Ligand code: NAD
Ligand code: UDP
């Protein structure tokens with residue numbers, strides 16, 4: 001079969017594969033770090049469906065092979081077990097950098113992926129987070145807001161890690177001319193979300209399915225804005241393909257208190273579901289809601305799926321996985 005042209009812009013593939021992916025667009029080779037995770041695996045589905053060659057780099061820290069198992073056997077898909085803290089040599093056109101545990105390794109991984117992007121001239125997209133705004137004093141948050149983060153708090157490892165990742169990304173752009181894109185992602189939910197990483201949507205949904213009380217932290221009046229994963233993937237792809245660096249807020253502006261979220265989960269899954277109040281964690285942001293005017297204007301993007309429409313779409317997946325988990329425990 002044909003060979004890869006190292007990003008020179010030629011068509012890729014031999015006799016069999018010499019078909020461009022979509023009208024007027026050459027097929028690309030794309031790396032997705034963290035591609036076996038929740039968001040990454042949905043992004044991979046879209047890129048594979050578009051006809052691109054996709055390489056997933058993942059160390060399965062929080063991701064799962066099952067999330068991408070349906071691509072095994074597809075010659076356009078490759079899965080590499082690798083920790084992005086270690087350098088890696090690849091030849092690709094684009095790098096979607098999602099790999100990130102909530103720890104400082106995030107910074108080393110970002111540095112390596114930027115080094116890779118610099119060496120091969122690939123476009124680099126960082127999945128940053130709304131957490132860079134900390135416990136915000138501006139509401140809703142615009143990209144121009146510098147944030148309000150406690151540098152020595154219990155959450156700061158993640159927040160400051162992502163802030164540093166944004167800094168590195170802009171430094172590689174200014175200093176080494178790397179083409180970069182920065183997304184600030186707001187709370188996202190959907191099928192394949194980690195069952196037990198403690199996020200509020202996965203907790204409530206799993207608890208309601210298991211007939212356990214939904215654990216509301218604090219008084220439950222704090223707010224978040226919840227985005228369905230397909231909207232996020234649309235936004236990430238529009239950002240990567242577009243001409244603007246960002247940062248761009250990618251989130252759904254629909255804002256809910258945790259009590260309201262519990263109510264929607266109750267309506268969706270089990271009208272008899274109950275609530276149990278628990279102490280909140282330190283430095284918990286009181287409210288968060290994206291101002292998405294910039295993404296609307298420059299990326300022509302906005303979310304389409306409301307919380308009430310999106311929640312039912314993750315329930316079947318959660319039910320299956322919880323059933324399998326419980327069966328596993330029984331054996
Ligand atoms: P996830 O945990 O499901 O996915 C992260 C993936 O990265 C996992 O598959 C994990 O195994 C992999 N990984 C972690 N450390 C790695 C390493 N050192 N080397 C290789 N692979 C590694 O999380 P997600 O929700 O899919 O998040 C994806 C990205 O989006 C992350 O960067 C996250 O910070 C960002 N983000 C997510 C949300 C959200 O609500 N889901 C919000 C803001 C930002
Ligand atoms: N890197 C990598 N793959 C590459 C190029 C670089 O993993 O193809 C890593 C490299 O090992 C280094 C980081 O990216 O740790 C930053 O690379 P850069 O060339 O910018 O910095 P330098 O090596 O000059 O300090």
Ligand code: UDP
Nearest residue numbers: 198199200201203215216217222224258284
């Ligand atoms: N939360 C909650 N019950 C849970 C898990 C979280 O009430 O079982 C609250 C948490 O205190 C926070 C909000 O839900 O105010 C969102 O938490 P999550 O960890 O999902 O996201 P983040 O805080 O990173 O936005």
